[in-house]
Amino acid sequence: MQTSIATVCVSGTLAEKLEAIAAAGFRHVEIFENDLLAFPGSPRDVRRLCDDLGLAIVTCQPFRDFEGMPAARRTRTFDRAERKFDLLQELGSELLFICSSVSPEAETGLDRLAADFADLGERAAKRGLRVGYEALAWGRFIHDYRDAWEIVRRAGHPNVGLVLDSFHVLSRGLEVTSISKIPADRIFMVQVADAPKLEMDYLAWSRHWRCLPGQGDLDLAGFMEALATTGYDGVLSLEIFNDRFRAGSARSVAVDGHRSLLWLLDETARTRGAVPKGRPLLPPAAEVSGVEFIEFAVDETRRPALETLLRALGFACTGRHRSKDVTLWRQGDIRFIVNSDVDGFAHSYYVTHGVSVCALALKVPDAAATLARATALLDVPHQGAIGPGELDIPAIRGLGGSLIYFVDGTSALSRWAEVDFGTTGEPVSGSGLIGVDHIAQTMQYEEMLTWLLFYLSLFDAQKTPSQAVMDPGGVVQSQVIESGLGQSAGGLRLVLNGSQSAQTLTARFVQEFFGSGVQHIALSTADLRATVAQLRAAGVPMLAIPENYYDDLEARTALADAEIDGLKAHNILYDADASGSFLHAYTQILDGGFFFEFVERRGYQGYGAPNATIRLAAQTRQRGLTVG
Numbered sequence: 001m002q003t004s005i006a007t008v009c010v011s012g013t014l015a016e017k018l019e020a021i022a023a024a025g026f027r028h029v030e031i032f033e034n035d036l037l038a039f040p041g042s043p044r045d046v047r048r049l050c051d052d053l054g055l056a057i058v059t060c061q062p063f064r065d066f067e068g069m070p071a072a073r074r075t076r077t078f079d080r081a082e083r084k085f086d087l088l089q090e091l092g093s094e095l096l097f098i099c100s101s102v103s104p105e106a107e108t109g110l111d112r113l114a115a116d117f118a119d120l121g122e123r124a125a126k127r128g129l130r131v132g133y134e135a136l137a138w139g140r141f142i143h144d145y146r147d148a149w150e151i152v153r154r155a156g157h158p159n160v161g162l163v164l165d166s167f168h169v170l171s172r173g174l175e176v177t178s179i180s181k182i183p184a185d186r187i188f189m190v191q192v193a194d195a196p197k198l199e200m201d202y203l204a205w206s207r208h209w210r211c212l213p214g215q216g217d218l219d220l221a222g223f224m225e226a227l228a229t230t231g232y233d234g235v236l237s238l239e240i241f242n243d244r245f246r247a248g249s250a251r252s253v254a255v256d257g258h259r260s261l262l263w264l265l266d267e268t269a270r271t272r273g274a275v276p277k278g279r280p281l282l283p284p285a286a287e288v289s290g291v292e293f294i295e296f297a298v299d300e301t302r303r304p305a306l307e308t309l310l311r312a313l314g315f316a317c318t319g320r321h322r323s324k325d326v327t328l329w330r331q332g333d334i335r336f337i338v339n340s341d342v343d344g345f346a347h348s349y350y351v352t353h354g355v356s357v358c359a360l361a362l363k364v365p366d367a368a369a370t371l372a373r374a375t376a377l378l379d380v381p382h383q384g385a386i387g388p389g390e391l392d393i394p395a396i397r398g399l400g401g402s403l404i405y406f407v408d409g410t411s412a413l414s415r416w417a418e419v420d421f422g423t424t425g426e427p428v429s430g431s432g433l434i435g436v437d438h439i440a441q442t443m444q445y446e447e448m449l450t451w452l453l454f455y456l457s458l459f460d461a462q463k464t465p466s467q468a469v470m471d472p473g474g475v476v477q478s479q480v481i482e483s484g485l486g487q488s489a490g491g492l493r494l495v496l497n498g499s500q501s502a503q504t505l506t507a508r509f510v511q512e513f514f515g516s517g518v519q520h521i522a523l524s525t526a527d528l529r530a531t532v533a534q535l536r537a538a539g540v541p542m543l544a545i546p547e548n549y550y551d552d553l554e555a556r557t558a559l560a561d562a563e564i565d566g567l568k569a570h571n572i573l574y575d576a577d578a579s580g581s582f583l584h585a586y587t588q589i590l591d592g593g594f595f596f597e598f599v600e601r602r603g604y605q606g607y608g609a610p611n612a613t614i615r616l617a618a619q620t621r622q623r624g625l626t627v628g
């Protein structure tokens with residue numbers, strides 16, 4: 001299939017849209033009618049623009065309210081279609097795209113509608129053009145692709161075919177098995193869009209809430225599977241009407257769009273076990289089995305404070321880099337790197353963001369294959385300066401320009417700590433911390449779908465339903481991404497947070513950090529009370545939780561009084577789900593808006609979301625922030 005995108009998906013003028021679409025690697029484009037109407041040049045100019053950018057125009061759509069017009073209007077409607085044929089020929093496109101009528105004047109009857117298409121097909125054939133028919137989910141009479149197909153079938157004209165649009169099929173919950181019975185050469189074009197599951201009318205849902213494949217809840221895999229069964233090998237075009245995309249960066253949406261299609265095609269080929277011609281399978285989605293290390297960027301002046309904190313948290317400096325001003329800190333299975341080297345990536349990250357997490361290293365089965373997959377999905381590889389004898393760990397750009405390194409257990413990369421660092425011999429006493437439980441990244445609200453797609457397409461990972469969390473300054477959207485269910489379960493847990501309200505802590509972080517980045521890291525322990533007691537004794541500033549919270553716990557849970565007193569004494573929050581219970585506590589917000597969380601999971605699978613409001617209010621109080 002050939003990937004394509006409709007100009008309606010991205011922001012800007014038509015020229016800007018086309019430029020962004022070509023820059024993202026597309027070779028086919030659908031011009032949306034309004035973009036053409038608003039363009040201050042002739043259709044031939046648009047064609048030239050596309051030619052120069054290497055873009056073929058698949059269609060200029062839609063053509064509305066064609067079929068079923070009463071006799072008095074029929075001639076005029078056909079004249080309108082002839083004018084559209086003229087336009088298409090000027091654009092160098094051969095497909096007239098008709099969406100099902102919503103006209104109050106339209107009449108129905110499958111044979112009656114088929115006759116209109118047969119006549120139009122004849123006119124199209126004379127010009128070497130074709131006519132495609134799409135059932136809109138809110139079409140007056142035709143809103144089911146199976147009816148549209150029946151009309152196309154009865155029209156019985158080789159120049160009349162069906163257009164499928166995943167949104168119109170899946171939003172109505174239509175079965176997709178009938179797609180697999182349609183002959184491939186009768187399908188003239190396919191559009192894809194995902195969408196979150198929402199209870200609203202089809203038109204508003206479609207015009208504002210469509211999103212890229214993988215970002216929503218529709219069963220696109222099932223749709224693609226049925227389509228692939230037909231042997232269809234034509235155009236697969238994104239048609240996304242989305243308010244966020246309209247306000248976002250055209251370049252970024254176009255790249256995300258291309259990525260989503262490459263991913264969708266790869267997933268489809270993979271589940272079918274059939275590799276399409278000219279499109280080799282990508283290396284498989286990486287199963288992340290853990291966080292290998294987390295790297296902090298600092299400078300000489302801020303380094304002592306960070307080291308004091310790490311020591312108080314129970315970490316020991318176990319390694320010193322052989323050629324750079326970089327140290328390795330360990331406790332349990334947690335490895336932190338503190339980078340205050342004045343050359344290189346970490347330093348430039350520090351200059352922009354201050355003390356911050358500048359890189360994450362993830363444990364994958366095959367680091368080279370993961371880098372190859374990332375590159376095929378249009379990620380940007382990063383090549384840092386390599387010191388003598390030092391390992392070259394594969395890396396790509398992640399959120400806010402930070403890095404994601406890939407480390408595997410099979411190549412020389414597994415020995416990065418010994419190769420790059422000399423040991424200090426410092427023993428680790430520890431505070432009971434065992435591993436990295438999850439990493440929370442704070443970003444602009446508009447970027448959330450980008451990073452959701454980024455992680456879901458690169459890694460073997462799932463999303464859980466997005467949650468709205470109340471901050472004293474507004475609403476924060478929170479999106480969890482977790483690595484697969486098999487061996488890598490729990491290997492990667494990420495929480496993406498974004499907010500449209502300027503006064504939330506989330507939004508303030510993005511402002512003060514000068515961009516998006518890691519806002520907190522949650523570390524696990526088997527005994528949170530003991531860990532917190534030790535941290536407090538070592539002087540770690542913990543976040544104070546109000547009494548009322550514990551009174552409420554007493555009222556709504558079956559926890560014993562003594563247990564609640566223990567939680568209260570340590571400022572520990574509590575949650576439970578069907579699989580177990582969860583204790584968690586936070587440091588105060590530290591330098592740069594960053595903080596740590598400490599968690600004890602007792603079979604529990606969530607993230608303490610019901611407590612997020614309490615935590616955000618406590619942090620707002622800690623920082624003396626006012627809202628209003």
Ligand SMILES: O=C(O)c1ccc(O)c(O)c1
Pocket residue numbers: 061062099134136165191206207239
């Ligand atoms: O919202 C619409 O009107 C509209 C137009 C053209 C399409 O292809 C479509 O799916 C929807």
Ligand SMILES: [Mg+2]
Pocket residue numbers: 134165191239
């Ligand atoms: Mg459509």
